[in-house]
Structure formats: C-alpha cells, structure tokens
Amino acid sequence: MVLTGAEIVVRCLQEEKVEYVFGYPGGSVLFLYDELFKQDKIRHVLVRHEQAAVHAADGYARTTNNVGVAMVTSGPGATNAVTGIATANMDSIPLVVISGQVPTGAIGLDAFQEVDMVGITRPCVKHNFLVKDVRDIAATLKKAFYIARTGRPGPVVVDIPKDVTAQRCEYEYPKSIHMRSYNPVTKGHTGQIRKAVQLLLEAQRPMIYAGGGVVLGNAAEKLTKLARLLGYPCTNTLMGLGGFPASDKQFVGMVGMHGTYEANMGMHYSDVLLAVGARFDDRVVGNTEHFMQESRKIIHVDIDPSSISKRVRVDVPIVGDLGEVLDEMISQLEASKERPNAEGLAAWWRQIDEWRRRDSLGYKNSDEVIKPQYVVQKLWEVTGGDAFVATDVGQHQMWSAQYYRFDKPRRWVTSGGLGTMGFGLPAAMGVQLAHPGSPVACITGEGSIQMCIQELSTCKQYRLPIKILSLNNRYLGMVRQWQELFHGNRYSESYMDSLPDFAKLADAYGHVGLQITKPSDVEGAIREAFKRKNDLVFLDFRVEQTENVYPMIQGGKGLNEMILSAEGL
Amino acid sequence: MRHVLSLLLENEAGALSRVSGLFSARGYNIESLTVAATEDASMSRMTILTTGSDEVIEQITKQLNKLIDVVKVIDVSEAPHIERELMLIKVHAVGKDREEVKRLSDIFRGRIIDVTDSSYVIELTGTQEKLDSFIGAIDAGLILETVRSGVCGLGRGDRVLKI
Ligand SMILES: Cc1ncc(C[n+]2csc(CCOP(=O)(O)OP(=O)(O)O)c2C)c(N)n1
Numbered sequence: 001m002v003l004t005g006a007e008i009v010v011r012c013l014q015e016e017k018v019e020y021v022f023g024y025p026g027g028s029v030l031f032l033y034d035e036l037f038k039q040d041k042i043r044h045v046l047v048r049h050e051q052a053a054v055h056a057a058d059g060y061a062r063t064t065n066n067v068g069v070a071m072v073t074s075g076p077g078a079t080n081a082v083t084g085i086a087t088a089n090m091d092s093i094p095l096v097v098i099s100g101q102v103p104t105g106a107i108g109l110d111a112f113q114e115v116d117m118v119g120i121t122r123p124c125v126k127h128n129f130l131v132k133d134v135r136d137i138a139a140t141l142k143k144a145f146y147i148a149r150t151g152r153p154g155p156v157v158v159d160i161p162k163d164v165t166a167q168r169c170e171y172e173y174p175k176s177i178h179m180r181s182y183n184p185v186t187k188g189h190t191g192q193i194r195k196a197v198q199l200l201l202e203a204q205r206p207m208i209y210a211g212g213g214v215v216l217g218n219a220a221e222k223l224t225k226l227a228r229l230l231g232y233p234c235t236n237t238l239m240g241l242g243g244f245p246a247s248d249k250q251f252v253g254m255v256g257m258h259g260t261y262e263a264n265m266g267m268h269y270s271d272v273l274l275a276v277g278a279r280f281d282d283r284v285v286g287n288t289e290h291f292m293q294e295s296r297k298i299i300h301v302d303i304d305p306s307s308i309s310k311r312v313r314v315d316v317p318i319v320g321d322l323g324e325v326l327d328e329m330i331s332q333l334e335a336s337k338e339r340p341n342a343e344g345l346a347a348w349w350r351q352i353d354e355w356r357r358r359d360s361l362g363y364k365n366s367d368e369v370i371k372p373q374y375v376v377q378k379l380w381e382v383t384g385g386d387a388f389v390a391t392d393v394g395q396h397q398m399w400s401a402q403y404y405r406f407d408k409p410r411r412w413v414t415s416g417g418l419g420t421m422g423f424g425l426p427a428a429m430g431v432q433l434a435h436p437g438s439p440v441a442c443i444t445g446e447g448s449i450q451m452c453i454q455e456l457s458t459c460k461q462y463r464l465p466i467k468i469l470s471l472n473n474r475y476l477g478m479v480r481q482w483q484e485l486f487h488g489n490r491y492s493e494s495y496m497d498s499l500p501d502f503a504k505l506a507d508a509y510g511h512v513g514l515q516i517t518k519p520s521d522v523e524g525a526i527r528e529a530f531k532r533k534n535d536l537v538f539l540d541f542r543v544e545q546t547e548n549v550y551p552m553i554q555g556g557k558g559l560n561e562m563i564l565s566a567e568g569l
Numbered sequence: 570m571r572h573v574l575s576l577l578l579e580n581e582a583g584a585l586s587r588v589s590g591l592f593s594a595r596g597y598n599i600e601s602l603t604v605a606a607t608e609d610a611s612m613s614r615m616t617i618l619t620t621g622s623d624e625v626i627e628q629i630t631k632q633l634n635k636l637i638d639v640v641k642v643i644d645v646s647e648a649p650h651i652e653r654e655l656m657l658i659k660v661h662a663v664g665k666d667r668e669e670v671k672r673l674s675d676i677f678r679g680r681i682i683d684v685t686d687s688s689y690v691i692e693l694t695g696t697q698e699k700l701d702s703f704i705g706a707i708d709a710g711l712i713l714e715t716v717r718s719g720v721c722g723l724g725r726g727d728r729v730l731k732i
Binding site: 118119122123126127130147179180181182304305306308309310313 | 586590594624627
C-alpha cells in the first residue's frame with residue numbers, strides 16, 4: 001500500500017507495539033504529528049521541554065524492558081533532547097529518538113532550525129541515522145529498534161527531513177532483519193565458563209560484583225540463584241541495585257565511592273572476583289593501580305567486549321548475554337561434584353561480618369532537625385520497599401541508593417553514568433505511565449528539581465500521581481560537600497538562594513504541596529502522600545543543611561581507604 | 570607500538586566520521602588514515618596507522634568493532650604483511666639540481682610525472698620508511714610541497730580481510 005513518510009513512521013511505531021511517544025511538536029515534525037492525531041493506538045505525551053521527553057522515555061524503558069520512544073522537532077527541539085540522549089547512552093538504555101530535520105534540499109544551507117543532529121549526537125548514541133529517502137524509513141526504523149534493544153542496549157536517533165515525511169512510497173514493514181555489520185554475541189564461550197566455575201570453586205575469599213547489566217539483561221533471578229548456590233557475598237553497583245535482593249543476607253550493600261565498608265573491603269581483599277554486567281568504572285574502583293596491588297583473579301561477564309579489560313585487566317573474560325552465561329554456570333555447577341571450600345568460606349564470612357559490624361551506614365538521628373537519611377528510610381518502610389524510585393543527582397541520590405533497599409530489579413531509576421540533574425521528575429513520569437496504579441517516588445533536591453520543574457504541568461495534564469520527596473537542604477549539597485572536604489569550606493555558588501515555596505508552587509500547578517520541618521512529621525507526611533492515590537504530592541522536607549554522605553572514598557584513593565564519618569577526616 | 574589496522578565498513582554516509590570521531594573522543598592516535606571503496610561498492614576499506622600499548626590497541630579494536638557500520642577489523646601488522654604509501658613531491662629543479670634530483674629519484678625508483686622549467690613532481694611508492702628517507706636525502710631547501718596518501722597494507726599469503 002502506498003503511504004506518506006509520516007504515515008509510515010506511525011505504522012512502524014505501531015508495529016513495534018509502542019504505547020507512548022514522549023515529545024514536543026514543531027515545524028519539521030508537523031506531518032508526523034498530523035498522523036499521530038489521526039490514530040489512537042499510540043498515546044502521545046506532551047512534555048514541557050524536550051529534555052524531559054527523552055528522560056520520560058528513558059524512565060519508561062528502564063522499568064519495562066521495552067524501547068522508549070521520543071519525538072522532537074529539528075534545531076532547538078533536537079538540541080534540547082541531547083542531554084536526555086547522552087544520559088540514556090551512558091546507562092545503556094534502549095531508546096528510539098525521532099527528530100525532525102529541515103527538508104533535504106535545505107540541509108547544509110543553514111536553514112531555519114537546522115542542526116546537524118547526526119553529527120551532534122554521534123558520540124552519545126549507540127547509532128544514528130539520517131533518512132534521506134522515504135523508501136528507507138521502514139527499514140531504518142526496524143533497524144533502529146533492533147539496534148536499540150539488542151546487544152548492549154542504547155539510544156538510537158533517527159533524523160527525518162520534513163519533505164521525506166510528506167513523500168509517498170509503497171509500505172511494507174520488514175519482518176526480519178539482518179545486518180552483516182552488527183551481530184551481538186549472546187552465547188558465552190563454554191571453555192571460558194568452565195574455567196570461571198573452576199576458579200569460583202577454588203576461591204577462598206570470593207566476591208560477586210554485579211552491575212546494571214544484570215538489570216538490563218533481565219538476569220537478576222539467575223544471578224541470585226548462582227549466588228545462593230555458591231553462598232558467596234554479593235555487592236551491587238549504583239546501576240545494579242535491585243539486581244540482587246538487598247534483604248538477602250548475602251548482600252553486602254552497594255560498592256564504590258559511597259558504598260558500604262563491607263562491600264568495598266570485600267571487593268578489595270577478595271581473591272576471586274566475579275564481575276557481572278559491571279564495568280569497573282571510576283566511581284566504583286577509583287584508583288585502579290591501587291586496586292591491582294592486591295592479587296586476585298577476575299572473571300568478567302559482559303555483553304560488550306569493550307567493557308572487558310578497559311580499566312582493569314581480567315583473567316577470565318566471558319562475552320555473552322548474562323542470562324545465558326549465568327544459566328550455563330549454574331548448570332555446570334549443579335553437575336559438578338565439587339563444592340566451595342566450606343571452611344575458607346566461613347572464615348571469609350566472619351571477616352565480612354566483622355566489617356559489617358562497623359555499621360558504615362549508621363547515622364545519628366535527631367529530634368530537632370530532619371536527617372535526609374531518615375526520610376529515605378521512612379519512605380522505604382512506608383512503601384514496604386516496593387515502590388519505583390526515580391532520583392535526581394546529588395547527595396539525595398546517594399542516600400536513596402544507600403537507604404532504599406531494593407529487592408527487585410527495574411525499580412530503581414537513576415542517572416548513574418552521566419549524573420544528570422533534572423532527570424528524576426521526567427523519568428518518574430515515564431515510570432508512572434508504564435505502571436499506572438503503582439507507587440512511584442521521585443527523590444530529589446531543591447537544586448535538581450528546578451532543572452525540570454516545568455514537568456509538574458505535564459504531570460497535571462496526564463494525572464500522574466507521583467510522590468516527590470525533595471530533600472531540601474538549601475544547598476547544592478554534593479557540591480557543598482566537596483567544597484567542605486576539598487576546598488577549604490569555600491562554598492562557591494553552592495548556596496541555593498531565593499528558593500520558591502515549593503508547596504505553593506506545587507499548588508499553583510494544581511497539585512498538593514506540603515512543607516515538613518519536624519522529624520516527627522516525616523512518617524505521617526509520607527503516609528498521607530501515598531494515601532492520596534490520585535494526587536501528585538510534593539513533599540518539601542527541610543533537612544539538615546550540612547549533612548554529608550558517608551562512607552566516602554576520595555578521588556584517587558583505594559577501596560580500602562574509606563572515610564566512614566566526619567570523624568574519619 | 571606501531572600498528573596498522575584494516576577495517577571493512579559499510580559504505581554509508583557518516584561512517585568515516587564515526588571512526589575518526591571515536592579516535593578523537595577516546596584520545597587514540599591516528600598517524601594516517603586512508604579510505605576508499607572496495608571491489609564491492611557497498612563496502613569501504615580503511616587503513617589506520619596508529620600507535621599504542623597492547624592494551625590500547627585491544628581497546629581500539631573493540632571500540633571499532635562496536636561501531637555499527639564497521640563490518641570487520643584486523644590488525645594487519647600482527648603477522649607478515651605488506652605496507653605501501655604513495656607520495657607526490659614537488660621539488661625546485663634548476664641548474665645542477667635538475668640532474669641531482671633526477672638521479673636521486675631514480676635511486677629510489679621514483680617517477681617524474683610533471684616537469685616545468687623550474688620544478689619536478691616525483692611520484693614515489695613504498696614503505697613509510699622509504700618515503701621518509703627520500704625526504705631526508707633530498708636537499709630540504711628544494712622541496713616545494715609534498716602530499717602522502719597514508720599507509721595502506723594487507724596480509725601476506727593466505728591472510729585475507731573479506732566477509
Ligand atoms: C545538569 C547538571 N549540572 C551540574 C551537575 C553537578 N552537580 C552534581 S550534584 C549537584 C548538586 C545537586 O544539588 P541538589 O539537587 O540540591 O541535591 P543535593 O546534593 O543537595 O542532595 C551538582 C550541581 C550535575 N550533576 N548535573
């Protein structure tokens with residue numbers, strides 16, 4: 001059948017079972033919006049800024065295992081989307097972002113609202129396309145979805161000039177796809193897996209280090225099974241939270257800059273380290289030279305070969321789909337008569353428990369002033385640990401990671417790689433749309449929330465009953481913390497002056513806003529907020545202004561050189 | 570260490586910028602880069618001369634493979650191989666220099682492909698080293714301009730880069 005380019009785009013999205021397109025219209029995408037108007041299978045969500053469209057698609061993708069879709073116009077619409085695209089790219093989130101482009105004849109002539117979108121996004125996408133011929137639209141979109149979701153997932157940009165969306169051609173959606181240049185490996189090398197299992201069985205001080213790949217690869221259950229079979233301690237990265245149940249006694253907490261004492265010490269002094277879907281990044285293993293001073297064998301399982309031996313040399317690299325590799329490890333282990341050395345393991349656990357007793361996440365609560373950690377703890381209690389939690393970036397993000405204990409994957413939505421302030425609220429919108437009726441919290445700071453605060457309007461339009469918990473310390477807290485610790489208390493531009501009254505602001509947008517100043521009101525306020533099933537509630541917690549995030553490893557230091565509290569400085 | 574990487578890539582708009590962008594974004598060295606279509610018009614072959622430790626070269630290879638447009642990557646220089654580079658060099662040639670330049674060109678098996686009253690253009694093919702030593706041999710004051718194609722290479726014998 002002969003269709004216009006715009007009709008083809010919408011058909012393709014329908015073929016891909018896209019539920020939501022998050023976007024913002026403009027001149028170059030008028031034909032596309034016209035087609036969206038004429039159908040009712042795909043719902044378009046009109047955000048208030050294109051950055052939010054991409055973050056919302058991202059939040060949707062992170063919590064569903066579907067590809068998130070965003071649509072923006074050319075020029076400023078496209079550049080506004082870039083932060084969202086880069087955010088998704090750093091965290092390997094599958095997105096298809098469709099951007100309008102000026103008509104093909106105008107490309108390169110500095111036309112009104114022209115930017116080289118393919119050029120601008122090239123370093124921050126998994127792949128991108130400029131579609132210059134209407135006959136290429138269907139195959140390109142098919143490829144875009146395929147590339148976004150397979151292998152190590154990531155965002156794909158499809159830039160479509162306006163005239164191409166108006167031209168006509170015969171339409172058929174390709175059934176299958178073959179790309180000679182792109183064939184991600186899924187099955188791990190059996191010999192390598194055997195070596196890995198052998199190493200694991202011989203370990204005296206084993207540690208399992210699991211990252212975001214476990215969540216994205218839907219391998220959390222298998223990881224948990226393997227870990228329990230072995231009885232080994234397991235830590236998660238910031239991106240991996242929920243990949244192993246936090247309430248399991250084998251869980252030693254998060255690893256890295258603000259990880260627990262037991263996780264970091266365990267990583268450092270392990271003799272066999274099984275890294276699964278993690279990448280030894282600088283916020284986990286700060287100083288690789290220091291890390292490599294202890295000798296240990298490292299097994300690294302990842303879908304992306306370039307993640308292996310990038311920062312840290314590994315002994316047994318295994319490239320493959322985590323689920324498949326873990327499955328094979330489990331079956332080899334079950335078939336083997338050998339079992340981990342019980343005595344060695346018991347001694348190792350005694351050591352880990354000793355580290356645990358340091359209670360590195362302990363903090364002094366107060367009756368006078370609200371401690372930010374306390375708010376997160378109460379949120380966890382009130383929601384039974386079962387809410388979807390999106391965050392912004394800063395101290396509140398780290399406290400969320402430390403004190404909200406996730407037992408399930410795809411509940412934790414945070415910008416780990418890029419660290420994008422402004423991510424939380426729009427991401428929570430995508431999450432809430434994907435999971436209507438489920439509790440969704442956005443933990444934020446008064447700095448971050450103002451980077452995408454306009455989305456309160458979107459939340460009203462689509463009746464998204466997100467609970468926003470702002471840990472309002474009247475500082476760009478994480479910046480202030482570093483200035484306190486490393487820049488002689490010179491709080492350069494980190495005080496947030498002239499803040500709005502957030503409760504009133506929420507009210508002005510048509511939501512419910514509450515300001516909480518007393519510790520004794522924290523729990524009640526959170527309960528009240530979640531009771532209001534249909535309302536967005538903005539909880540403005542006035543928290544301790546100069547609380548710091550501990551434990552902490554300073555940049556350049558080793559995993560066993562943690563500062564546990566202010567006294568440790 | 571010096572390495573010669575050979576890539577087959579889809580002959581798509583922008584494929585070259587993906588490769589060169591990767592090198593600049595990740596801080597890898599490019600000493601030379603050449604690219605042109607192959608006998609199969611849908612594919613280009615690129616040769617990159619780069620330097621780096623074994624770890625860096627391993628990362629470069631992996632990162633190149635990760636690019637969606639890249640079909641195949643090999644390190645030509647890790648086994649016996651042939652390298653060639655083309656240079657065109659324009660030299661000032663008057664008086665006794667005319668004879669001298671001609672003689673030098675003959676020694677290096679160069680060909681003079683353009684002649685004027687005052688200059689020659691010499692075409693020279695060979696390894697990077699050979700071209701360098703030609704430049705070293707000729708009086709620097711005589712050189713008007715040079716242009717080099719960058720290194721290209723392939724494996725000896727049965728070693729073939731093909732899909
Ligand atoms: C877009 C963006 N700009 C700047 C930063 C640098 N930065 C990291 S944390 C932070 C402070 C965040 O303040 P707030 O949202 O109030 O959270 P808090 O740390 O106080 O919990 C800043 C400015 C960033 N991560 N993202």
